[in-house]
Amino acid sequence: MFLNRCPKLDELDAFVQDAQSKRIARHLLRCPSCRSKFEELYRDANLLAELRGVASDSLEQCVRERVHAICRMAIAKGNERSSGEKSKRHPRNGDTA
Amino acid sequence: MAAGNSPFPTTRHSVIGGCGQGDNRAWETFFSIYGPIIFRFARRAGLSEHGCEEVVANVAFGLMRAFRGGFEVDPAKGRFRDYLRKIVNREIGSLRRHRSGTANHDHSPEPAEVGNTVEQHWCEIEREERLRACLEQLRAESAARPRDWTAFERYVLKSEPAAQVARDLGISTSRLYVIKHDMIQLLKRIRQELDENLGEV
Numbered sequence: 001m002f003l004n005r006c007p008k009l010d011e012l013d014a015f016v017q018d019a020q021s022k023r024i025a026r027h028l029l030r031c032p033s034c035r036s037k038f039e040e041l042y043r044d045a046n047l048l049a050e051l052r053g054v055a056s057d058s059l060e061q062c063v064r065e066r067v068h069a070i071c072r073m074a075i076a077k078g079n080e081r082s083s084g085e086k087s088k089r090h091p092r093n094g095d096t097a
Numbered sequence: 098m099a100a101g102n103s104p105f106p107t108t109r110h111s112v113i114g115g116c117g118q119g120d121n122r123a124w125e126t127f128f129s130i131y132g133p134i135i136f137r138f139a140r141r142a143g144l145s146e147h148g149c150e151e152v153v154a155n156v157a158f159g160l161m162r163a164f165r166g167g168f169e170v171d172p173a174k175g176r177f178r179d180y181l182r183k184i185v186n187r188e189i190g191s192l193r194r195h196r197s198g199t200a201n202h203d204h205s206p207e208p209a210e211v212g213n214t215v216e217q218h219w220c221e222i223e224r225e226e227r228l229r230a231c232l233e234q235l236r237a238e239s240a241a242r243p244r245d246w247t248a249f250e251r252y253v254l255k256s257e258p259a260a261q262v263a264r265d266l267g268i269s270t271s272r273l274y275v276i277k278h279d280m281i282q283l284l285k286r287i288r289q290e291l292d293e294n295l296g297e298v
Contacts (some may be wrong), residue, residue: 078161
């Protein structure tokens with residue numbers, strides 16, 4: 001059986017998850033617009049899988065905060081040194097990445 | 098990073114460019130993402146937690162000093178990320194050599210022994226940390242719509258059943274899918290913006 005109307009976003013999304021509906025599958029063969037939406041949802045599903053991976057942190061929060069504190073300290077230290085050296089600084093012009 | 102505290106600069110100029118101009122906000126943005134990357138990379142190379150913190154501190158301060166001393170990023174000579182990875186590797190090696198005579202040294206291979214997988218490790222960690230930063234930014238930008246964030250977090254990140262989440266939040270499942278779709282679009286925009294600012298992984 002062919003789905004006459006275009007499937008709703010939630011129907012397409014569900015199809016990306018399990019590809020159970022033969023009606024939607026047939027509809028996609030005939031409807032470029034829905035096919036394009038389906039492909040986008042498929043790519044999104046991959047992104048979301050990655051996102052779930054990073055949502056559970058591999059670094060403990062306290063470690064993460066300590067790392068941020070270390071970096072903030074480096075910025076402050078760099079600023080102190082910079083203001084102290086402003087008058088006598090001689091940039092090395094050839095120093096590049 | 099706390100919600101509401103955006104990790105990205107409001108202007109769209111390059112973060113690295115901002116660092117070169119001594120923009121503290123650019124440095125904060127840079128280190129909020131790369132600090133944990135450096136730490137995790139050092140950890141994966143086998144350093145102790147204390148050793149990793151030392152690497153982060155030395156690299157962060159060294160980078161600031163280099164930029165303030167006139168260092169310039171020249172794309173013709175390579176990507177800044179590759180340069181950074183080299184500095185981090187050098188720092189890890191240096192720390193190992195420094196500690197090798199003490200009882201508290203790290204028993205782990207030199208970075209060179211890890212060989213070809215080094216870049217792969219770096220890219221993997223960088224990709225994860227940048228995605229994490231995007232997620233934090235998404236949370237911050239959703240602060241004005243807490244229901245949408247809750248819906249996204251429960252349905253997408255925690256994989257709770259759609260019907261349950263929709264019922265708890267008093268919305269239809271169709272609406273839940275629309276929220277999910279909108280949040281993904283926002284996330285992709287944030288990710289694109291970050292890639293423009295820092296270069297793609």
